[in-house]
Amino acid sequence: MSKSQIGVRIPDSLLHELNSYIQKTGTNKTEVVCSAIAEYLGCVDSVPLSQRIAELEKRITILETRGNE
Template sequence: MVKPQIVVRLPLHLLEKLNNYAQKTGTSKTDVVVGALAQYLGCAETVPLNQRLAELEFKVAAIEEKVN
């Protein structure tokens, strides 16, 4: 299935955060952006399960780091 493409210009600080988040969670930047848009637009249930799981794992790790 062919997916349409868009071009977005990001401020450098957002690009750095996107790169770091994608690397830490092991997901692609595309999946992170699609997931963020889906959540922002109120259709987060359309985000693939593996991406939602990676996001939860990242959040749990951050919480564990704060607790320790």
């Protein structure tokens, strides 16, 4: 699958939230942004299955960690 690059400007507060999220989940900005765009546009099927599964596994790990606190 070929990939294109885009540049966007976002408010500092949103960048802070994004950075916090990637630090908590161990993912990266590209994965988060691609998943968010795909979900927003209603085309989640265009995100590779392996990436969707990896994201779910990360979310489960976070929830399990929070449940043990």
